[in-house]
Ligand SMILES: NC(=O)C1=CN([C@@H]2O[C@H](COP(=O)(O)OP(=O)(O)OC[C@H]3O[C@@H](n4cnc5c(N)ncnc54)[C@H](OP(=O)(O)O)[C@@H]3O)[C@@H](O)[C@H]2O)C=CC1
């Protein structure tokens with residue numbers, strides 16, 4: 078089996094050599110738990126982060142038994158400063174960790190004017206602040222090593238203000254922008270950054286937000302989502318949108334955005350904004 082090391086792709090005949098550990102947030106269910114299973118089957122030791130200790134312990138025991146990899150659990154509520162600090166410390170100190178999967182996240186039911194400010198604050202803390210804090214914790218060590226990978230789970234909703242999940246979508250737009258910016262800054266230094274944009278995927282996020290997933294339109298199964306995201310990961314794709322059939326549509330979107338850049342260096346208001354004299 079050829080093992081590709083993250084960042085600098087080195088091939089080795091020894092299947093157990095140079096396989097970095099993977100720290101996955103939101104690993105107790107859904108996409109995170111599936112990433113844990115897939116990376117364990119690839120031979121990566123794991124550090125699993127979430128709040129539910131019982132579920133983390135059960136998953137860890139199963140993966141140890143089924144794959145033989147080492148699995149640590151690190152219970153943490155990523156909206157709580159003391160807890161996220163412990164995860165940051167692990168990321169800084171544990172030099173075996175070569176992949177960070179920033180997956181933990183939630184959505185919030187209701188329309189903006191009905192959503193409580195405290196709920197919105199927690200949503201931003203989990204979906205956005207925790208992502209940037211954990212990336213910040215690990216980036217210096219990855220840059221120093223000239224290798225490493227940061228996988229940030231965004232969402233297609235971050236591209237759809239019309240979807241009506243405004244703050245959730247805003248957090249996902251933040252994750253996408255953060256990932257693209259980090260890729261611009263860190264890829265030249267050997268660090269791979271991937272934004273993954275799932276569409277609707279069958280996980281507990283729906284029930285946790287008060288929806289009946291069985292009453293919703295059909296959606297992707299979580300194993301198919303993660304397997305597609307890992308195809309993008311293995312290709313070192315900076316932005317992976319598993320449901321997008323034509324890569325050219327994303328490339329055209331990026332190109333259209335970049336056509337505006339020369340205008341952003343203008344020092345006078347555009348003609349269309351000049352008050353009629
Ligand atoms: N399912 C979908 O349709 C889509 C999901 N996504 C994104 O995928 C990611 C994973 O969600 P998904 O698997 O669907 O949903 P799940 O609800 O199944 O998983 C969410 C995970 O995040 C953890 N989590 C929730 N709150 C906290 C917290 N405060 N601190 C630490 N961990 C927390 C949960 O564990 P615990 O409760 O044990 O803490 C759980 O492991 C999210 O970022 C989501 O926005 C993106 C697009 C589509």
Ligand SMILES: N[C@@H](C=O)C(=O)O
Pocket residue numbers: 184232233234242245275276277278282
């Ligand atoms: N989690 C879903 C919406 O709530 C999504 O990101 O599609």
